[in-house]
Amino acid sequence: MTHTTIHRFGVAAGACAIAAAGALVSAGDASAASQLTYWEHGNSKFEMTVSDTTPQVGDTITIGINFQRKASDEYIYEIKTLVPSCLRYIEGSAGWGGSPSPADKVENQTRQPVGQQSFLKIYAPSKVAWVVQWNWTSGWGSKKSVSSQYYVTQDCATGVPGQTSMHYGGSLGDGTYQDKGPTITVAKPPVVDPTTTPGGGNPGGGNPDDGGTGSLDTGSLGGLFG
Template sequence: MTSRAMTRGIAAGAATTLTLGVLAAFGAGVAGAAPGSITWDDGSSRFTRTVSNTTPSVGDTVTVTTKFDRTSWVDEFIYNVKDRHPSCLTYVPGSAKMGGSPTNTDEVKADEGNGTGYVRASWGVTSWVVQNRPGFHASPTFSVDYKVGPSCARGTALATGMDYGGSLGSGNYGTKGPSITMAKTGTTTTLAPVTDARVGVPSTLTATVTGGAPGDTIEFRDAATTIGHAPLDAGGTATLAWTPTIRGSHALAAYFADTAFATASQSTPVTVQVAEQNITSTIALTPVTGAQVGRASTVTATVSPTAAGGTVELRDGTTALATLPVGADGKVAYQWVPAAAGAHTLTATFSGRDGVTGSTTTGQITVAEAPASSTDSTTTLNPVGGATVGKATPLTAKVDPADAGGTVTFKNGGTVIGTAPVGADGTATTEWTPATAGQSTVTAEYSGNGTVNASSDQESVIVAPADGGTGGTGSLDGFGSSS
């Protein structure tokens, strides 16, 4: 019985038997792990193939076994086995075994580059024998492990099978089974909370999906109305700019549509309160006349609509002059002492406040040279001690000549603390309540007056935290200078 045809088909009248569990293998169900087996006869050869889990998930390891039996007394030697599998399954290196023994690496070839998935093992002529006669019975089993990949089609029976070559011929059963059916991946969708939404102002909607794939589409809805669509990125997140047109309560949700690989899901609705549209502000600079080098000129900016809140930053070209809080009358005022003659561009920028947008404006000013008969001044800022967050700290500056008049503007960095007149004794005082602990730079800027030029001085101050600590002083190029 050694001269069999080299290609063996299923013999006429051969019995094919499905064991329990194979119904799941053919798509009857995909819930949980469902092993499946199939047994068939071809002539006097009997084969039993078993798949450990016919309804796997992505990342699972599936073991496929083929058992060889004989129904006659004629022995058959197995030369090679080719286990066929869906190409989305990946062979686990070193897992191929025959008769429970690992197959040598050089005896196994996996997925030999022809676009179909299979693992082929081959042995010598007498390596494995199938026997069924009194006193002699051998049923070798070939097994191999596969890792399930994400590209497997879902809800479709994926064929498995095997081919083999032996001393009595060969058999080709490439789609015999059992088949594998993968369920779609379950998904969850969440929508992040949305805060500070306002009519006419874009808000970012962010949805996160687990179980989706990059490029899958998310639909955003406001109740039953579609707002827009956005694709998932590599991290499973989709974002959309939403500009509400109606104030009040909105119920937003994100929807992930069913795909070939994943099931649909939707987020829990998120209630968003949309405020009225921001009011557009304007800011204007009062014209400045008679500006001279070394002399203070009052720069006034007015914000409309009028109300307290927000700040105005003043700049001379690219140089920051001061940042001032807007008063209830919508105005800020600053004593500006030009350092150079010629054309200057002053810029006033309003930060905006709750419900009101920011704005900016510029003004052109011509600064004259300082008078030839002018007198230089010296300003000295007294050391600042005991500065503590939330505690009022006195600031005192001394101007020389003492009878110069004018004003002193005190600053913390670029932010104006306050402005005080210079008394008859040449001193000007105000109070500073620090809001932040750490190092601050306090500056006293004398405005100049009449024929007396402006000057300034500054101190580096260590502000202690509100719950205790020691304030301190430190000179940071403290100076009294004429300008």
């Protein structure tokens, strides 16, 4: 049986992208803002998710890619996640189908020039290991996903949007979807009021525990010395 290789690109006709933003409330950070973008191309549907698009330096975020098919199955051979260069991939966090990925190989290129994207590229252990199946009764099959975690380093400029992208290769050809994912904008650190000190502050001086004002009562001294 002869297979035809189809090269698919994000700018091709029929591809579209729609962004949906919402609040992701979690036990760790109730203010984290997640975002999802999705687009269709032929009989494929893709999603990219970022668990927190406005993280602070020192936070850990998760980036996910979802695949969905109709009309035929597709086998995924390799997946490339592109992120702002200031993010550092957390070793061992990449997973296919919600579990640590049995990837044959992982490539991680970081420390790119400011404004460029670093990438994480993982390879399937075999040609048939990672399959996205269609559903012959309902059309679209169930989603298959890959996710990875990143540490927000001090190299990240605050207040500047950074783009995410996804490329992949599979049994139906290559997909290059540049700048289709959500943007990540590292939040500026909170402003600290210099007049505020631990314990509520004590602008008047003196011992904050004695309830006084920190000044001597001249009237009481007069009683001592006549």
